[in-house]
Amino acid sequence: xxxxxxxxxxxxxxxxxxxxxxxxxxxxxxxxxxxxxxxxxxxxxxxxxxxxxxxxxxxxxxxxxxxxxxxxxxxxxxxxxxxxxxxxxxxxxxxxxxxxxxxxxxxxxxxxxxxxxxxxxxxxxxxxxxxxxxxxxxxxxxxxxxxxxxxxxxxxxxxxxxxxxxxxxxxxxxxxxxxxxxxxxxxxxxxxxxxxxxxxxxxxxxxxxxxxxxxxxxxxxxxxxxxxxxxxxxxxxxxxxxxxxxxxxxxxxxxxxxxxxxxxxxxxxxxxxxxxxxxxxxxxxxxxxxxxxxxxxxxxxxxxxxxxxxxxxxxxxxxxxxxxxxxxxxxxxxxxxxxxxxxxxxxxxxxxxxxxxxxxxxxxxxxxxxxxxxxxxxxxxxxxxxxxxxxxxxxxxxxxxxxxxxxxxxxxxxx
Numbered sequence: 001x002x003x004x005x006x007x008x009x010x011x012x013x014x015x016x017x018x019x020x021x022x023x024x025x026x027x028x029x030x031x032x033x034x035x036x037x038x039x040x041x042x043x044x045x046x047x048x049x050x051x052x053x054x055x056x057x058x059x060x061x062x063x064x065x066x067x068x069x070x071x072x073x074x075x076x077x078x079x080x081x082x083x084x085x086x087x088x089x090x091x092x093x094x095x096x097x098x099x100x101x102x103x104x105x106x107x108x109x110x111x112x113x114x115x116x117x118x119x120x121x122x123x124x125x126x127x128x129x130x131x132x133x134x135x136x137x138x139x140x141x142x143x144x145x146x147x148x149x150x151x152x153x154x155x156x157x158x159x160x161x162x163x164x165x166x167x168x169x170x171x172x173x174x175x176x177x178x179x180x181x182x183x184x185x186x187x188x189x190x191x192x193x194x195x196x197x198x199x200x201x202x203x204x205x206x207x208x209x210x211x212x213x214x215x216x217x218x219x220x221x222x223x224x225x226x227x228x229x230x231x232x233x234x235x236x237x238x239x240x241x242x243x244x245x246x247x248x249x250x251x252x253x254x255x256x257x258x259x260x261x262x263x264x265x266x267x268x269x270x271x272x273x274x275x276x277x278x279x280x281x282x283x284x285x286x287x288x289x290x291x292x293x294x295x296x297x298x299x300x301x302x303x304x305x306x307x308x309x310x311x312x313x314x315x316x317x318x319x320x321x322x323x324x325x326x327x328x329x330x331x332x333x334x335x336x337x338x339x340x341x342x343x344x345x346x347x348x349x350x351x352x353x354x355x356x357x358x359x360x361x362x363x364x365x366x367x368x369x370x371x372x373x374x375x376x377x378x379x380x381x382x383x384x385x386x387x388x389x390x391x392x393x394x395x396x397x398x399x400x401x402x403x404x405x406x407x408x409x410x411x412x413x414x415x
């Protein structure tokens with residue numbers, strides 16, 4: 001694969017939160033996320049706009065064509081959100097190889113990494129607008145196809161294809177809605193158990209899964225050095241200080257310059273953030289553009305209409321601090337390294353205290369009979385931080401963190 005990173009030098013289309021080289025590096029990571037795809041070479045080319053039918057000017061077309069022929073490329077990736085159909089058709093005819101944009105590359109990555117039924121359906125749903133735009137482009141460029149293929153005379157072949165796509169979209173949306181209902185039941189079950197949940201969010205490849213592995217010590221979790229390695233929402237149990245049990249929810253990663261309608265079908269993977277008690281925002285502090293990435297995540301979270309309680313309980317974690325030793329004064333960012341385990345134990349303490357605040361837990365000492373029903377109930381339902389023996393050896397003193405509703409339930413059952 002050959003990669004071309006267009007660069008707009010001035011005007012509204014000029015990218016201001018990144019650089020062409022950083023965009024190119026991310027494009028290379030995208031291609032490397034696909035099995036069997038290899039980047040042979042790359043170029044940064046300056047353009048006035050993306051609007052020309054030929055995309056490049058005449059001189060650039062010749063330079064790119066010669067470059068592609070010399071290196072024996074089998075495909076070309078132009079690293080922008082989306083190319084127009086007429087541009088794709090022209091470039092493929094001119095260069096005699098397939099031409100991809102970010103939309104088509106990311107769709108292929110999504111297909112590769114989707115494991116569960118819902119994730120696969122979300123990928124199929126995300127692909128429909130792309131296919132529709134291509135059909136529309138064919139219609140505009142070639143006109144209606146009027147051959148008799150068994151449909152009524154007033155319909156064209158292209159309209160028939162639109163009908164098929166829309167029908168497929170309706171079926172997918174219905175199936176996803178059914179799956180969401182099941183997920184809502186699981187959420188309700190978690191709520192009924194009052195199990196705290198923490199959504200782990202951040203840029204793709206920032207180390208979200210690695211952080212979860214460090215916090216939970218799950219040996220079967222295998223983080224991948226790939227963009228969009230996590231498409232399916234997964235929950236992981238963690239034991240925090242004060243014996244607080246919680247669930248960490250791994251979510252899909254963010255990425256710069258992604259087409260909006262491509263991300264919309266994946267809002268379901270962020271729904272757990274709506275219901276979470278707290279959010280861990282993981283950012284890669286070794287990335288040269290991590291401040292802009294952090295801003296992008298925060299702006300996206302604002303559009304999700306999260307409650308003020310959740311926004312107040314966002315923990316910002318700066319991962320890979322071992323690769324960025326200059327990060328001494330991080331302010332409100334908690335620095336960690338999943339590689340060296342630096343900062344992990346302190347982070348557990350921060351998460352525990354955030355949950356205590358978010359759930360409005362009380363710390364109280366309760367005297368119960370050792371091994372009795374009250375004792376067993378508290379061990380099962382609450383976070384018991386300390387157990388000490390009472391003066392009467394038949395009794396113990398339990399220091400517990402408990403919500404008001406559970407404390408009322410305890411009093412109702414045992415008094």
